[in-house]
Structure formats: C-alpha cells, structure tokens
Amino acid sequence: xxxxxxxxxxxxxxxxxxxxxxxxxxxxxxxxxxxxxxxxxxxxxxxxxxxxxxxxxxxxxxxxxxxxxxxxxxxxxxxxxxxxxxxxxxxxxxxxxxxxxxxxxxxxxxxxxxxxxxxxxxxxxxxxxxxxxxxxxxxxxxxxxxxxxxxxxxxxxxxxxxxxxxxxxxxxxxxxxxxxxxxxxxxxxxxxxxxxxxxxxxxxxxxxxxxxxxxxxxxxxxxxxxxxxxxxxxxxxxxxxxxxxxxxxxxxxxxxxxxxxxxxxxxxxxxxxxxxxxxxxxxxxxxxxxxxxxxxxxxxxxxxxxxxxxxxxxxxxxxxxxxxxxxxxxxxxxxxxxxxxxxxxxxxxxxxxxxxxxxxxxxxxxxxxxxxxxxxxxxxxxxxxxxxxxxxxxxxxxxxxxxxxxxxxxxxxxxxxxxxxxxxxxxxxxxxxxxxxxxxxxxxxxxxxxxxxxxxxxxxxxxxxxxxxxxxxxxxxxxxxxxxxxxxxxxxxxxxxxxxxxxxxxxxxxxxxxxxxxxxxxxxxxxxxxxxxxxxxxxxxxxxxxxxxxxxxxxxxxxxxxxxxxxxxxxxxxxxxxxxxxxxxxxxxxxxxxxxxxxxxxxxxxxxxxxxxxxxxxxxxxxxxxxxxxxxxxxxxxxxxxxxxxxxxxxxxxxxxxxxxxxxxxxxxxxxxxxxxxxxxxxxxxxxxxxxxxxxxxxxxxxxxxxxxxxxxxxxxxxxxxxxxxxxxxxxxxxx
Amino acid sequence: xxxxxxxxxxxxxxxxxxxxxxxxxxxxxxxxxxxxxxxxxxxxxxxxxxxxxxxxxxxxxxxxxxxxxxxxxxxxxxxxxxxxxxxxxxxxxxxxxxxxxxxxxxxxxxxxxxxxxxxxxxxxxxxx
Numbered sequence: 098x099x100x101x102x103x104x105x106x107x108x109x110x111x112x113x114x115x116x117x118x119x120x121x122x123x124x125x126x127x128x129x130x131x132x133x134x135x136x137x138x139x140x141x142x143x144x145x146x147x148x149x150x151x152x153x154x155x156x157x158x159x160x161x162x163x164x165x166x167x168x169x170x171x172x173x174x175x176x177x178x179x180x181x182x183x184x185x186x187x188x189x190x191x192x193x194x195x196x197x198x199x200x201x202x203x204x205x206x207x208x209x210x211x212x213x214x215x216x217x218x219x220x221x222x223x224x225x226x227x228x229x230x231x232x233x234x235x236x237x238x239x240x241x242x243x244x245x246x247x248x249x250x251x252x253x254x255x256x257x258x259x260x261x262x263x264x265x266x267x268x269x270x271x272x273x274x275x276x277x278x279x280x281x282x283x284x285x286x287x288x289x290x291x292x293x294x295x296x297x298x299x300x301x302x303x304x305x306x307x308x309x310x311x312x313x314x315x316x317x318x319x320x321x322x323x324x325x326x327x328x329x330x331x332x333x334x335x336x337x338x339x340x341x342x343x344x345x346x347x348x349x350x351x352x353x354x355x356x357x358x359x360x361x362x363x364x365x366x367x368x369x370x371x372x373x374x375x376x377x378x379x380x381x382x383x384x385x386x387x388x389x390x391x392x393x394x395x396x397x398x399x400x401x402x403x404x405x406x407x408x409x410x411x412x413x414x415x416x417x418x419x420x421x422x423x424x425x426x427x428x429x430x431x432x433x434x435x436x437x438x439x440x441x442x443x444x445x446x447x448x449x450x451x452x453x454x455x456x457x458x459x460x461x462x463x464x465x466x467x468x469x470x471x472x473x474x475x476x477x478x479x480x481x482x483x484x485x486x487x488x489x490x491x492x493x494x495x496x497x498x499x500x501x502x503x504x505x506x507x508x509x510x511x512x513x514x515x516x517x518x519x520x521x522x523x524x525x526x527x528x529x530x531x532x533x534x535x536x537x538x539x540x541x542x543x544x545x546x547x548x549x550x551x552x553x554x555x556x557x558x559x560x561x562x563x564x565x566x567x568x569x570x571x572x573x574x575x576x577x578x579x580x581x582x583x584x585x586x587x588x589x590x591x592x593x594x595x596x597x598x599x600x601x602x603x604x605x606x607x608x609x610x611x612x613x614x615x616x617x618x619x620x621x622x623x624x625x626x627x628x629x630x631x632x633x634x635x636x637x638x639x640x641x642x643x644x645x646x647x648x649x650x651x652x653x654x655x656x657x658x659x660x661x662x663x664x665x666x667x668x669x670x671x672x673x674x675x676x677x678x679x680x681x682x683x684x685x686x687x688x689x690x691x692x693x694x695x696x697x698x699x700x701x702x703x704x705x706x707x708x709x710x711x712x713x714x715x716x717x718x719x720x721x722x723x724x725x726x727x728x729x730x731x732x733x734x735x736x737x738x739x740x741x742x743x744x745x746x747x748x749x750x751x752x753x754x755x756x757x758x759x760x761x762x763x764x765x766x767x768x769x770x771x772x773x774x775x776x777x778x779x780x781x782x783x784x785x786x787x788x789x790x791x792x793x794x795x796x797x798x799x800x801x802x803x804x805x806x807x808x809x810x811x812x813x814x815x816x817x818x819x820x821x822x823x824x825x826x827x828x829x830x831x832x833x
Numbered sequence: 834x835x836x837x838x839x840x841x842x843x844x845x846x847x848x849x850x851x852x853x854x855x856x857x858x859x860x861x862x863x864x865x866x867x868x869x870x871x872x873x874x875x876x877x878x879x880x881x882x883x884x885x886x887x888x889x890x891x892x893x894x895x896x897x898x899x900x901x902x903x904x905x906x907x908x909x910x911x912x913x914x915x916x917x918x919x920x921x922x923x924x925x926x927x928x929x930x931x932x933x934x935x936x937x938x939x940x941x942x943x944x945x946x947x948x949x950x951x952x953x954x955x956x957x958x959x960x961x
Contacts, residue, residue, distance in 0.1 A: 124960055125940070129933040136934070162930050250857075254850040261848075290893050291848040294922055297944035298854045312924065 100145060101194040107138050108190045112183050128165050132158060149203050150189045156210045157182045163214050178209050254295050255348045256450060261288035262341045267518050269330055274389060276325035286315040303343055307363060311336045314370055332369050339366060386435060387417045392536050395431045396421065453548065456509055463505045464791035468810050470498045499789065509549065513591045514542040516551055520562050524587050527566040535570055535585040544591035546598050550670060550690060557666045561602045561686055562587065569604035569684060579681055581605065603685040609678040611635050636676035640664040673823065697792060699819065701785040702768065705755045710790055710809055710819045711768060717776060718769035719784060722762050737762060737778045739769055747829040748780045752804060758782040770822040777826055792819065804828045836958045840886035844869045845876045845902065847894045855889060861947035873897025877905055880912055887916045887954065892925060900932055907936045916957045
C-alpha cells in the first residue's frame with residue numbers, strides 16, 4: 098500500500114545507517130541522526146495508526162537515549178537489541194505495506210528493552226551509584242591535579258563566586274516581586290549551577306554540596322513542582338548567605354587571616370529545604386501583581402478583592418491585570434508599569450576587575466596631569482610663542498587630557514542599584530524581626546555615584562533605614578486606626594540635583610512630632626523656649642548629640658537613635674541632610690552628597706587680590722545689577738532684585754575680611770548662588786573664567802573652615818579656595 | 834590517529850573561573866591555541882571573524898544557551914560541520930538528548946579530568 102512508502106523508506110534508511118554504526122563506541126552525531134529519524138518515524142506511525150510500529154520506535158528511541166547518557170552498562174548488548182529492533186520494524190513495515198496490518202507479537206521484544214533499561218526503581222539506584230562515582234572521581238582528580246588547583250584560580254573563584262551570590266540576591270528580590278517569572282528563576286539557578294560546577298573542579302566539597310542542594314530546589318521551581326513563596330525565598334536567601342560565609346571564610350584563610358572555624362549549621366537549612374520540598378505548596382504567601390498595584394497606590398485592597406472575584410468568575414478566567422482594566426480600576430499603563438517593575442532584571446555587563454587602589458592612583462595621577470598640562474599651557478613662553486605647530490600640539494594635549502580625566506573619573510562611578518538592593522534586603526529582614534508589614538519601593542537605581550562613596554554612605558543609610566522601619570513605620574493597629582493601608586512603605590530614591598547626588602529615604606509612618614521634639618529640646622536645654630524656630634530647624638534638633646540618646650523620646654518622636662552619628666558621617670562626605678515630615682503621613686530624609694570627591698567644574702572669581710572657585714553647578718546666574726535694583730531695608734538687610742525676586746546680598750569681602758575693588762553692587766559683579774533651599778547674591782569684583790579643578794583636601798587644621806569646601810591648584814600653579822555656598826550663607830547669616 | 838594539537842579551540846562559558854579551568858585542562862593535553870567567549874553571542878562574533886576548529890561550550894549561560902549556540906552554528910552553512918563539545922553537569926545530563934538531536938559532536942560531564950577531555954576531543958576528531 099502506497100501510504101506506507103515513506104514509512105518504509107525511513108525504516109530502510111535507519112537500517113542502512115546502522116550498518117556503518119560502530120557498536121562498541123557511541124558515535125554521538127550518528128546517534129543524534131537516529132533519534133531524529135526515529136522521532137519522525139513515530140510521528141508518521143502515529144498518523145497511520147500503526148500502533149505497534151510506534152511502540153517499537155519509541156522503545157528504540159528511549160533505549161538509544163539511555164545508551165547516549167551512558168545509563169546502560171552493557172553497551173554491546175544494548176546495540177544488539179537496537180539492531181533486533183530495526184529488523185523488527187522492517188518486518189512490521191513490510192507486513193503493513195503488503196497486508197495493511199501486522200499480527201505478530203512485539204511484547205517479547207519490548208520486554209528485552211525493559212530488561213536493559215531497567216525498571217524505574219532499579220534505574221534510580223543506578224543513577225545514585227553513578228553520581229557517587231562522579232564524586233569519587235572528582236575527589237581523586239582534585240587531589241592529583243595541582244595544576245588546576247592553583248591559588249590564583251581559587252582567588253578568581255572567590256571574587257567571581259561572591260559576585261554571583263550578589264546577583265542571586267538581586268534576582269531573588271526580583272523573583273519575590275514577580276513569582277511567576279521563569280527568567281528570574283533561571284537567573285538564580287544559573288549562578289548556583291556555575292558555582293557548583295567550579296567548586297566540583299576545585300574540590301570544594303561544602304560549597305559544591307550546598308550549591309547543588311539549592312540548585313535542585315530551584316530546578317523544582319523551574320519544573321513547577323514548587324511554588325515561589327516568601328518561605329522559599331527566605332530559605333534560598335539564607336542558603337546563599339551560608340554559601341557566602343563559606344566563600345568569605347575561604348578568602349580569609351587564603352589571605353592568611355585565619356578566622357574562627359566556621360560553624361555552619363547546614364543541617365537546619367537542609368531540614369528546612371526538605372520540609373519545603375515535601376510540604377504542601379504555600380500559595381497564601383505568594384506575592385502577586387495585584388499586591389504590587391496596591392503598593393503603588395494604583396488600587397485599594399477592596400479594588401483588588403473585587404478584581405480577583407471578577408477575574409475568577411469570568412469565562413474564560415481573566416488575569417487580575419485584565420480584570421482590573423476591564424473594571425476601569427486601573428489604566429493599562431499602570432498594569433504595564435507594575436509588570437515592568439516586576440520583571441526588571443539585573444543587567445549583565447561585561448566587566449574587568451581592577452584593584453580599587455590602582456584606580457584611585459590612576460585618578461590621582463590624571464589629576465596631577467591635568468594641572469601640569471594646564472601649567473604648561475599658561476606658561477609665558479608657550480603663550481608668547483609664534484610656532485603654530487607647538488600651539489596646535491599644546492591644545493591637542495589639553496583636549497586629550499580633559500577627555501582622559503572625564504573617562505578616568507567615570508571609571509569610579511557605579512550605579513546606586515546595589516546599595517539600594519542591600520537596603521531592600523535590610524528592610525525585608527528588619528520588618529520581619531519587628532513583626533511589621535513593610536514594603537520597599539526604589540527609584541532612580543541607575544543614578545551613579547563615586548565608588549568610594551558607596552561604602553562611606555552605607556552605614557548612615559543602614560541607620561536611617563533601620564530607623565524608618567523600627568520607629569518611623571507605625572504598628573499595624575495604629576495604621577488601620579489612622580486609616581492607612583496596613584502595609585507600611587519605605588521609599589528609597591536617588592537622583593542628581595545640581596552637582597549633587599540626592600538620596601531620599603521616606604516612610605509613610607507617623608511622622609515627626611514637632612511639639613514633642615520642641616518640648617524635649619527645651620528640657621535638655623538645647624534651645625530656649627522663646628526661640629522662634631522653623632519646622633526645619635526643629636526637626637534638625639534630632640541630630641543633636643544629647644538629644645538622640647533618650648530612648649523615651651525616640652519612642653514618642655519615632656526617630657532619633659544615633660542620628661548625630663549619621664549627621665557626622667554625612668558631613669564628613671561634604672553632604673547635607675534635610676528633613677521633611679508631616680504628622681501621620683510620614684517623614685522624608687534627604688541626603689545630598691557631592692557627585693564625586695575628585696573634581697568640580699569651577700568658576701574662578703576675583704575679590705580684591707584674592708581668587709576663589711565657585712562650583713559651577715551652584716551658579717544660577719551672573720549679572721551686573723542696576724543701581725535701582727539694589728535695596729537696603731532695615732531689619733531685612735541688603736537685597737538685589739533679580740527678575741522680580743528680592744535675594745539677599747552677601748558681600749564676600751566682608752566674610753573673608755579683604756579689601757575689595759568695588760563696594761557698590763552696580764559697579765561689581767553679582768553671582769546668584771543656589772543653596773539647599775534658598776538663593777543669594779554673592780558680590781565679587783571680576784569673573785576670571787571657568788576651569789575644571791581637582792579638589793585637594795585642606796588638611797586637618799582647615800577642614801572645619803565654614804564657607805570653604807577645599808582647595809585647588811589652578812592652571813597657573815597658584816592655589817585657590819573652593820567656596821561652599823551653603824556654608825557661606827550660614828556665615829553671612831551669623832554675621833547679620 | 835593523531836590530533837593536531839595546534840587546532841584552535843573556542844571555550845565558551847559565562848563563568849570566567851570555569852573558562853580558566855577548561856583552558857588549564859586543555860593545556861595539560863597540550864592544546865595551546867585557545868580562544869574564549871563569555872556567552873553564545875560573543876562566541877558567534879568570534880566564529881564570524883576567526884577560523885575555529887573546535888567549540889567547547891557550557892550549556893547553561895545567560896543571553897544565549899549552549900543549545901541555542903549549537904543550533905545557530907549548525908544552521909550556518911559555513912560552520913555547520915564544526916566540531917562542538919557540550920559541557921554539562923550530572924544534574925542536567927538528561928537535557929543532552931536535545932543537543933544530540935541538534936547535532937552536537939559529543940558531550941562531557943563536569944567535573945572532568947584532562948585525560949577525559951583529551952579523549953573526548955580525540956573521539957570527535959576521529960569521527961570527522
């Protein structure tokens with residue numbers, strides 16, 4: 098019968114291929130060819146309802162797979178059965194072609210395959226034996242091959258392994274936001290798998306075993322045998338913590354700082370893993386899209402519940418996002434934003450690891466190069482020379498140096514993302530300890546800051562986040578009573594403003610109680626009860642050293658543990674803290690830091706015989722005012738009318754006690770400076786130009802000078818002082 | 834049969850330490866002409882610009898998995914017969930059947946020794 102022709106051709110081609118098949122040694126590509134042909138044969142047999150042929154072909158296919166995977170000990174016997182199978186298929190094929198059916202018996206043949214591939218139980222036993230063999234092999238190999246077990250390799254593994262663990266943490270947090278995202282699961286599975294692989298080569302048993310256990314757990318998630326729950330995430334987070342501890346310990350040992358022998362309690366962890374693997378999936382704890390929408394404030398809990406009902410009752414069932422859109426509760430944009438928030442993945446980038454010391458040295462040297470280059474350019478010999486070629490080369494030198502400086506500085510800039518993620522993790526742990534329900538939202542994670550600042554700001558940030566969770570966020574009962582969602586929110590936000598990077602930590606807790614702070618401050622004799630203070634000034638009292646230690650105040654005010662320490666740390670970085678708070682709505686602490694600790698764009702100004710550098714980012718405007726825009730109002734002080742705004746005038750020469758060239762603003766120049774939350778006019782004699790300057794520390798004795806943030810060596814080799822607008826404003830106010 | 838030890842081997846793995854390990858093992862087998870890529874995408878770029886005689890690739894990689902790389906190589910008329918050795922782990926070994934169907938030359942299970950690696954390479958080259 099014609100319809101069996103193609104089937105016969107396939108069987109014949111398998112038979113002729115087998116003639117060239119080496120039956121002692123598996124030829125992988127040839128085996129692949131067989132598998133593909135068998136697959137096609139199965140399909141065709143199914144279409145023709147040739148059930149027995151299909152069963153034989155499927156049996157052969159799985160037999161061959163087992164041979165390829167080396168799961169069959171006696172390969173030759175395996176190939177023998179395979180050959181018999183081909184003959185049997187030819188027989189069935191012939192019979193089908195001639196009679197349209199096949200009445201022969203295939204059961205004894207199927208039995209011979211089953212004997213070879215073994216029953217289920219026997220097979221898994223074999224697998225265990227095999228993997229034990231693998232372990233034995235790796236042990237043996239670890240001991241004998243010193244060449245791959247060299248120190249630098251181990252060092253590489255430690256650095257890369259720790260990076261991978263960071264990546265795992267990031268992706269775990271992403272997964273918690275979006276439990277159904279398989280990409281996230283894969284992104285966590287993969288690093289565990291890689292760590293396990295290398296640890297196997299390096300004979301690091303403990304790491305290998307733990308990574309293997311965690312990998313298995315994730316594999317179950319991948320295969321939908323386990324659901325993502327916060328319990329699961331907790332376990333994996335704890336597992337990666339232990340893994341990290343083992344690797345760090347390895348690092349310490351290698352660096353010759355033997356630490357206490359690590360007591361790792363992997364047994365409890367293993368028990369937890371076992372229990373979650375066996376236990377019923379815990380769907381209640383799974384975090385869903387709807388929750389994210391509630392967190393975002395897009396919908397209320399009631400909206401969500403109604404939406405869920407609609408979603409379930411719809412035929413066919415809708416997804417919650419669709420249901421909410423169709424109910425008109427959210428816009429498609431809000432849903433897609435929430436989805437995007439969930440799926441945001443860690444960005445993989447190609448990187449070279451460099452010792453930070455080398456980088457710092459490079460940036461320092463480039464700084465010196467810029468200055469030297471600038472000195473050469475302004476050398477009188479160069480300035481007066483008429484050689485065009487020399488002039489051209491000098492200007493080329495300066496453009497190359499400034500490009501070099503830009504690039505080298507950017508090398509040290511890193512996104513704040515990782516810091517934020519560490520904070521998110523912290524909030525998660527803290528809220529669990531405090532028994533509160535607190536979520537985290539981050540914004541501006543890609544904002545870049547100087548690498549050297551990352552560590553410096555870490556402790557102050559931890560402190561503030563801790564305060565936000567411990568004291569800022571109110572208890573569930575209080576929140577419900579105040580009509581707020583039960584779940585508290587901590588918001589971390591980073592952005593650039595002027596030459597600063599601003600990091601905001603907000604909570605939607607009970608806010609700072611102005612009156613309580615005021616009362617305590619008077620009690621502590623920090624202020625006088627008759628003082629007229631703005632809200633800002635009152636909030637800033639919590640940074641006073643004596644204030645913050647009183648635990649009672651802390652409880653009432655909701656803030657304050659060790660805030661003086663935070664303030665000192667921030668100021669050390671030339672940073673500032675601002676507080677904004679509304680009672681019962683929450684508080685925002687904004688930390689502003691200079692973008693980089695190395696260079697600023699400066700405007701060089703002259704006052705009398707002195708020169709100063711003003712950070713360009715702080716300058717809003719330069720102008721020579723008309724006489725009529727100058728005002729001197731009793732009690733309010735001197736002002737200049739700048740486009741309708743009366744801004745206070747600050748006479749720089751008065752602050753630094755120098756003899757100016759001009760005293761009348763309309764003869765001099767006015768620089769409109771922006772401080773933290775106000776602008777003022779700075780009176781100077783002349784603008785000399787703009788220059789990029791490398792900040793040099795003034796040394797310990799001058800560090801506390803107000804109004805000056807540092808020194809810089811200028812192009813002509815002279816030193817200029819860099820002005821700090823906010824400090825100048827405060828100085829001018831204290832001078833009256 | 835002698836295998837040309839000067840042949841160019843491309844090692845593909847996202848974990849740099851693993852690439853170093855494989856390179857060390859290759860060097861122990863006296864294969865010295867080694868180039869590397871950190872994922873399938875980079876590997877394809879290298880394959881476009883350099884003549885490579887053997888690919889040793891990990892399975893589990895971001896961006897483009899070893900299987901996807903294998904498919905791309907086999908689909909390219911100029912590279913379709915290029916020897917391809919897939920590295921896998923015991924726990925993921927079953928997946929290898931997929932690679933076999935896509936025409937992988939052979940596979941090797943981590944962790945392995947220099948001898949096993951050399952043996953696998955020799956087998957692949959012999960079958961060519």
